[in-house]
Amino acid sequence: MNGNQFGRLFRVTTYGESHGPAMGVTVSGCPAGLELSAEDVQRELDRRKPGQSMITTSRDEPDAVEIQSGIQDGYTTGTPIGMVIQNKDARSGKYEPFVTAPRPSHGDFTYSAKFGTRNWGGGGRSSARETVNWVAAGAIAGKVLDRFGVRVKAHVNQIGDVRAPEVSFEGMLEHTEENPVRCADPETAEEMLEVIERYQGEGDSIGGSIYFEARGVPRGLGAPRFDSVPARLGAAMMAVPAATAFEFGLGRGARSVSGHERNEDWTLDTDGDPVPVGNDHGGIQGGITTGEPIYGEVTLHAPTSIPKEQTTVDWETGEEKRVQVIGRHDPVLPPRGVPVVEAMLNLTILDFMLLGGRINPDRLDDRPGEYDTDYHPSSPLNEEREE
Template sequence: MGNTFGKLFKITTFGESHGKALGAILEGCPAGLELDEEKIRLEMQRRKPGQSKITTQRKEEDEIEILSGVFEGKTTGTPIGIVIRNADQKSKDYTHIADKFRPSHADFTYFEKYGIRDYRGGGRSSARETAARVAGGAIAKQFLATQGITVQAYVSQVGELTLQKNYQELSLDLAEDNIVRCPDPEMADQMISLIDSVRLDRDTIGGVVSCVIKNTPAGLGEPVFDRLHAELGKAMLSINAVKGFEYGSGFEGVKMRGSLHNDAIVKEGDKVKTLTNHSGGIQGGISNGEDIYFRVAFKPVATIMQDQESINEAGEAVTVSGKGRHDPCVVPRAVPIVEAMAALVIADYLLLSKTNKLAQL
């Protein structure tokens, strides 16, 4: 249960961190889409481990193998099968916790639910599962590009270091110019130094990824339970280590009065727009044509290179020692994951919108 996301544009992921492979089955992608495999590989490179000194040193090239759904470079409309083979597992790094529960990991909850768990890197609960999401999301991004829709995320906070500039003041393309993926070079340097110092302290730290979706047409979303922002929230909260989601003015909006928070509606030529965008491009759960923007909070990575108190499967008190290769801060590699999940949501609602319009004829 719970391995499939989406209604029409659907992704199902499979595989474990230390298994033979991970993969995705993508359903609902329209036929005839010219698929650029190199762009999928680029997205995988952005997420892969071992890409800098502030990420885990596990070495995985994360090469994709497309098994089905593509013929002569174009999607056929049938399920697209993708496999990503694991190559650099070091399962022996986890034998010391074979019967112990790591604090703030899914070890205990998985054991309680299933009565069995794959302790090697967390098995299915590992963030390595997101490699499959990025592969599927890369295809969704290519579909959205045909509609002029773009999805860009960036690191806006690490620990207490917060980028105060609005996304409209930034050149978001600069995020790929540094290893922390912050579009402000000065703040990026500070973030990198902080993450590196935390790493040397054998500890971890959290952060925030911000995301902007541009050129989304008005009218995407469903009433009540399937609101667009609710689905975006579900998508983001399904990502490992995510602790919070806010869109538009978010929690800061509670400090404003309605007279200042309301987005005045005007018409410029044939286009209806708002003078401000505190709504974050979504009103009543439906897109209004403005930029959709949101923030995703990631906790500090649970595995730290320090001794921690815990219990084992017999309920006995034990000490858990951190070993293996882990990120001191997850947000630099989380950027493409956030983009992938956002793209999957928008692609799904775009198809739902077209279905609704056909039903009205």
């Protein structure tokens, strides 16, 4: 099976199934000299782990991380960082009715059709539990970015038909973690909670969206076409389980805005460099960062595991039957999806900064800002220039 790696220079490789012995991730390309502990990673894992509130799955997983390599005396050594998170509360028995009868809108049949087999316990590799690896890796990327003045934050901006008003970056930092919905507007969070609880009481689920923002990203990251920032950031966000849409800047709102309205004039900043007036472009023009905040939104559909009765068919016997997906599942995904979206944003931005030579890929002993060049020989994007 391919598709288990993410990134070019900051490369993440994951393994594990929902009901297997453990989840695991290897991070290659983290520069030496980063102060790092298990507590740094655990802090982010605790935001994603199950059982946080009544609107999350009751699966009792501590998600305790073990760092097994790449650290010496509390600092990264430049070698691969291996991390393991044990599965402690897997219960596969309730999935036995679906071994040859796919759950509606899951990957059960598509996996089996492709590989001829699958780990059916808890959805196996296709389970959103696999994102625990992404958050662990994203925690490391976030620590590197913090050293260089890049900050990332997200919050739940819509559940069902309830949409939050615009919230400032500082507001997200201050209020997102204050409620179980992870909406940075407290009043809207209460409305969202009522919606979630209503669907949960009906044995159903509901979708929503996550707004994200990155501050301090330097201008000049990315490349045209297939290595553009939106192309690779879109790939990162659309990999998030249940993602059905990715937008940045005006997003889908751009379809009803004229060119004159969207176009932004140029002015000079205090250093005499051109800067756009406004940021409808979401910090990206021509696929390359402008230095303005990067912002956007990811839509997640309603969880597909619901106790409402649905219809499936056994592909071995041909029997059609009514089923209920009984188990421990989230009634809504965005609240636990916030740290996942932040992790993928961290990973994508850090990889671009390494590729663009903005960070020494070997060691972090130089102070932030001193390694700010447009070219570094370790970048695979510079192979033609070296020739």
